Amino acid sequence: xxxxxxxxxxxxAGSFADWVGEVAxxxxxxxxxxxxxxxxxxxxxxxxxxxxxxxxxxxGLVFFSYLSAIDWANDxxxxxxxxxxxxxxxxxxxxxxxxxxxxxxxxxxxxxxxGASLPSITDVYAGANWHERxxxxxxxxxxxxxxxxxxxxxPDxxxxxxLQKTYPLLSRExxxxxxxxxxxxxxxxxxxxxxxxxxxxx
Amino acid sequence: xxxxxxxxxxxxxxSVAVELETEDMTLNIGPQHPSTHGVLRLVAKVDGERARDxxxxxxxMHRGYEKLAEVRTYPxxxxxxxxxxxxxxxxxxxxxxxAAEKLMEIEVPERAQYIRxxxxxxxxxxxxxxxxxxxPLELGAATPLxxxxxxxxxxxxxxxxxxxxxxxxxxxxxxxxxxxAGAGPTQKKASQDLPKGFLxxxxxxMDKLLATCDELESLIAGNEIFQARxxxxxxxxxxxxxxxxxxxxxxxxxxxxFDLRRHTDFLPYDQFEFDVPTGRNGDCWDRWxxxxxxxxxxxxxxxxxxxxxxxxxxxAKVPKIIKVPKGEVYxxxxxxxxxxxxxxxxxxGQGPYRLKIRxxxxxxxxxxxxxxxxxxxxxxIAILGSLDFVLGDVDR
Numbered sequence: 001x002x003x004x005x006x007x008x009x010x011x012x013a014g015s016f017a018d019w020v021g022e023v024a025x026x027x028x029x030x031x032x033x034x035x036x037x038x039x040x041x042x043x044x045x046x047x048x049x050x051x052x053x054x055x056x057x058x059x060g061l062v063f064f065s066y067l068s069a070i071d072w073a074n075d076x077x078x079x080x081x082x083x084x085x086x087x088x089x090x091x092x093x094x095x096x097x098x099x100x101x102x103x104x105x106x107x108x109x110x111x112x113x114x115g116a117s118l119p120s121i122t123d124v125y126a127g128a129n130w131h132e133r134x135x136x137x138x139x140x141x142x143x144x145x146x147x148x149x150x151x152x153x154x155p156d157x158x159x160x161x162x163l164q165k166t167y168p169l170l171s172r173e174x175x176x177x178x179x180x181x182x183x184x185x186x187x188x189x190x191x192x193x194x195x196x197x198x199x200x201x202x
Numbered sequence: 203x204x205x206x207x208x209x210x211x212x213x214x215x216x217s218v219a220v221e222l223e224t225e226d227m228t229l230n231i232g233p234q235h236p237s238t239h240g241v242l243r244l245v246a247k248v249d250g251e252r253a254r255d256x257x258x259x260x261x262x263m264h265r266g267y268e269k270l271a272e273v274r275t276y277p278x279x280x281x282x283x284x285x286x287x288x289x290x291x292x293x294x295x296x297x298x299x300x301a302a303e304k305l306m307e308i309e310v311p312e313r314a315q316y317i318r319x320x321x322x323x324x325x326x327x328x329x330x331x332x333x334x335x336x337x338p339l340e341l342g343a344a345t346p347l348x349x350x351x352x353x354x355x356x357x358x359x360x361x362x363x364x365x366x367x368x369x370x371x372x373x374x375x376x377x378x379x380x381x382x383a384g385a386g387p388t389q390k391k392a393s394q395d396l397p398k399g400f401l402x403x404x405x406x407x408m409d410k411l412l413a414t415c416d417e418l419e420s421l422i423a424g425n426e427i428f429q430a431r432x433x434x435x436x437x438x439x440x441x442x443x444x445x446x447x448x449x450x451x452x453x454x455x456x457x458x459x460f461d462l463r464r465h466t467d468f469l470p471y472d473q474f475e476f477d478v479p480t481g482r483n484g485d486c487w488d489r490w491x492x493x494x495x496x497x498x499x500x501x502x503x504x505x506x507x508x509x510x511x512x513x514x515x516x517x518a519k520v521p522k523i524i525k526v527p528k529g530e531v532y533x534x535x536x537x538x539x540x541x542x543x544x545x546x547x548x549x550x551g552q553g554p555y556r557l558k559i560r561x562x563x564x565x566x567x568x569x570x571x572x573x574x575x576x577x578x579x580x581x582x583i584a585i586l587g588s589l590d591f592v593l594g595d596v597d598r
Contacts, residue, residue, distance in 0.1 A: 036304045036531040038531050038532045064565075066545075068545070070555075070556045078269075080555070083550045095560070100460075103465075104534065125447075127447035153260060154261060154264075162269055163269055167269075169270075
């Protein structure tokens with residue numbers, strides 16, 4: 001097999017991008033992308049529940065893969081900030097797939113940082129239950145109508161939301177070493193584009 | 203006083219008609235119970251012999267990998283994602299590496315792809331063999347353990363001869379695989395490849411493995427106790443499984459012939475013939491049988507791959523310092539436990555901006571409150587075991 005790993009799986013009539021466009025228009029969205037074989041459809045927060053219902057009932061995306069979020073922040077406590085300044089927001093992602101052709105669509109919506117709240121989709125996909133609880137405790141995003149909105153992983157008395165970008169990596173605060181070692185820059189190399197020495201003859 | 207038959211019947215009717223005042227008992231299983239495969243706690247309300255409202259309590263092993271990934275470089279992340287599902291550590295690496303490679307638009311040499319595929323299937327066999335060993339044991343049959351672990355050992359030895367690791371190989375590099383451990387310290391290209399005798403040895407081991415599968419089947423499948431404990435127990439319909447995101451062998455046991463290996467573009471599965479076994483009833487028995495059959499199919503794939511492996515480089519040209527271009531990609535693979543996916547968000551740095559890890563066992567055991575509703579208490583153990591989860595894969 002000599003196909004490039006960046007090519008998308010073309011599984012049927014029309015190209016992959018056409019299909020993503022069709023999914024987007026079926027849920028009333030014009031904002032979508034199909035880069036790197038990843039189908040992403042952006043929907044408004046108030047269309048979130050309806051879009052996922054359509055996905056399951058009309059588009060045959062019956063398999064619930066995951067739900068999670070991204071904290072887009074310019075001020076970060078750990079790691080690198082985004083390459084360019086971004087709008088401060090949460091992006092909620094839900095991946096739903098079909099069980100015939102191996103296609104998965106990632107629905108995305110944005111929420112403000114203050115009082116982030118989204119209708120729960122547990123009535124559409126039962127599997128969203130635990131994923132929404134995880135997103136609530138990790139990011140502080142409320143899911144209205146969730147049947148059991150309690151902590152999932154974290155102890156009940158835990159304060160803070162660990163996957164927020166402003167949340168420090170606590171082990172490093174308590175004990176700087178060995179954490180300080182790996183935040184040092186990588187050793188300078190004369191030519192960073194030079195081939196790796198690990199396999200010199202490749 | 204004489205009691206005639208009518209009086210007796212009347213008496214027994216009366217005793218049945220009395221509303222017994224019963225109280226549900228709360229039964230706590232775990233977090234350290236052998237059947238929980240780690241540290242899972244179940245809080246079950248027990249009404250007589252029936253379990254009601256079972257709530258799993260997880261998080262005892264949460265290691266914060268998603269947070270950790272934000273402060274680590276790509277090569278460092280490869281090392282710790284081995285530990286997500288440690289029973290099949292190798293299989294966790296490949297989709298993550300493939301995600302980074304997609305963003306970097308690197309073409310992986312064919313030989314490296316074949317090696318990845320062979321080792322991934324070996325990880326699948328190792329994982330399923332653990333299931334073949336532990337599941338009958340949980341139901342009271344000790345013998346299969348020795349057969350299954352003996353053959354798992356063969357597979358682990360082969361994995362070790364290539365990667366140097368049995369559980370956590372950390373063998374993939376962005377662009378290919380690292381020079382084989384069994385090759386020794388030399389830098390010569392010819393000796394960096396797979397260790398001598400690996401291909402023939404693999405062929406041999408797979409033949410033995412297929413014989414063991416037959417032995418395991420004759421040992422367990424015909425056992426009346428095993429049948430009674432598993433047939434018709436813990437029935438999971440396909441549409442419910444999909445709704446909860448249950449994937450892998452558990453989904454296929456429910457009759458849905460969906461296998462991501464049929465739809466993957468970063469490993470050359472399309473070059474080989476293999477079947478996707480499915481169950482008829484979605485019960486514990488089917489979940490056991492599907493995994494047994496998957497071992498056979500994995501051995502079949504490995505034998506074909508060993509015969510067809512092309513020669514060539516193990517690595518594509520990559521820069522010394524790995525920086526992944528800005529972009530987002532989701533890559534998922536058919537891991538032994540089910541769908542393993544990584545949503546990788548790169549901002550062009552040496553590490554991800556965000557890495558969402560979609561692990562199979564997490565969704566697989568989110569079905570527990572549904573599937574354990576109203577089952578007999580001893581069946582809890584049979585159903586738990588049949589779902590074949592690893593707590594590292596649940597908690598991440």
